[in-house]
Structures are given as structure tokens and as C-alpha cells.
Amino acid sequence: MKIDTSVIEGYAEMTPEQKLAALEALEIADPDYSGYVKKDVFDKTASDLAKLKKDNLARLSEEERAKQEREEELERLRKRNEELEQASIIAKYKAQYLRMGWDDELATSAANALASKDCDKVIASTEAFIQSHDKALKAGLFGEMKTPPAGSGVKTFTRDEIMQVKDTTERQRLIREHPELF
Numbered sequence: 001m002k003i004d005t006s007v008i009e010g011y012a013e014m015t016p017e018q019k020l021a022a023l024e025a026l027e028i029a030d031p032d033y034s035g036y037v038k039k040d041v042f043d044k045t046a047s048d049l050a051k052l053k054k055d056n057l058a059r060l061s062e063e064e065r066a067k068q069e070r071e072e073e074l075e076r077l078r079k080r081n082e083e084l085e086q087a088s089i090i091a092k093y094k095a096q097y098l099r100m101g102w103d104d105e106l107a108t109s110a111a112n113a114l115a116s117k118d119c120d121k122v123i124a125s126t127e128a129f130i131q132s133h134d135k136a137l138k139a140g141l142f143g144e145m146k147t148p149p150a151g152s153g154v155k156t157f158t159r160d161e162i163m164q165v166k167d168t169t170e171r172q173r174l175i176r177e178h179p180e181l182f
Contacts, residue, residue, distance in 0.1 A: 003028070089115045102129050157181070 005011045008022050057065060090111045097107035106129055113121035157174060159181040165171040175181075 086115060101133065103132070106132075 003023065003026065008026065011019065011022065014022060060068065090108075093111035093114050094107045097110055098104065102110070106125055110122055110125035110129075113119075113125060157178060162171060162174045162178065162181065165174060
């Protein structure tokens with residue numbers, strides 16, 4: 001257990017001797033173990049249970065024992081079947097996410113969340129995928145951009161500059177060449 005030194009006022013500025021004295025004077029509440037069972041009581045109960053189970057098995061007839069073993073095996077198989085069905089569902093969802101371009105770790109996380117019906121985690125995984133996808137897409141687009149060529153030497157005009165040209169023929173030619181300004 002670590003000691004929280006933030007509860008000791010001025011601890012950071014203390015000398016080592018003052019820190020030792022402050023730590024020795026610090027009172028830490030005893031942990032509350034009221035909801036726990038002591039180990040020796042648990043061990044005795046587990047031992048008693050194992051003994052009673054063994055005695056019970058000895059008293060059962062061969063037919064009853066076989067029936068109980070079949071029921072235990074059936075229960076074990078049911079649990080295994082549920083585990084396999086869950087794994088199959090997760091694998092199906094993961095394959096769908098991977099097909100959409102998700103990375104393996106994120107696809108696994110989202111598939112597990114979807115199988116366990118944890119909608120908040122599914123949404124968080126989807127947001128993470130969208131952010132990473134957008135980032136990769138933007139990086140790809142910027143990578144494909146070519147540097148624009150140097151100036152072509154053609155003078156560009158503003159509307160006011162064209163309107164100030166005195167020669168009407170020249171002004172009309174500039175208006176035809178720059179219709180976006182009008």
C-alpha cells in the first residue's frame with residue numbers, strides 16, 4: 001500500500017528528518033474487511049464441502065453416479081457451446097470490420113463490444129476508426145498533390161483595374177478574358 005503524501009501539508013519542502021517524523025505521525029485508517037471472509041474460514045468450508053461431496057458420491061448408486069456425471073458433462077458441453085457461439089459471433093463481426101478497412105486491434109475491440117451489446121464502446125471504436133481513416137485519407141490526398149507551377153507571366157486584373165482601362169476595345173477584351181470578375 002502506498003502512502004499519499006499529498007495529504008501532508010508542505011511535504012515537498014521538508015527535510016528528510018521532517019518527512020520521516022511526518023510519516024510516523026500520519027494516521028492511516030484500518031481497511032474495512034467486513035465484506036470479506038477470513039482465509040482459514042474459507043479453507044475450512046471448502047475442505048468440508050469437498051468431504052461432503054466425496055461422501056455423497058460414495059453413497060450414490062452406480063446408476064445415480066452415472067446420471068450425475070452425464071449431467072455434469074452436459075453442463076460442461078453447454079458452457080463450451082456458448083463460448084464457441086460467442087467466439088463465432090465475434091469472429092463474424094471482426095471479419096466485417098476488417099473488410100471495411102479497420103485495423104486488427106480496433107476491429108477486435110469493436111467486435112467484442114458488439115457481441116456483448118456494449119453500445120458505448122462500439123460508438124467509441126467507430127469514432128476512433130473514422131478519425132484514423134480521415135487522417136489517412138487527408139495524408140494520402142496531400143501526398144498526391146503536385147506543386148503548382150511557377151507564375152505563367154500573365155498579369156491578373158481586378159475589376160477596378162479593368163474598368164479604369166481607357167481603351168474600350170482593350171477593356172472589352174479583358175472583360176471577356178475575366179468573366180468571373182463581372
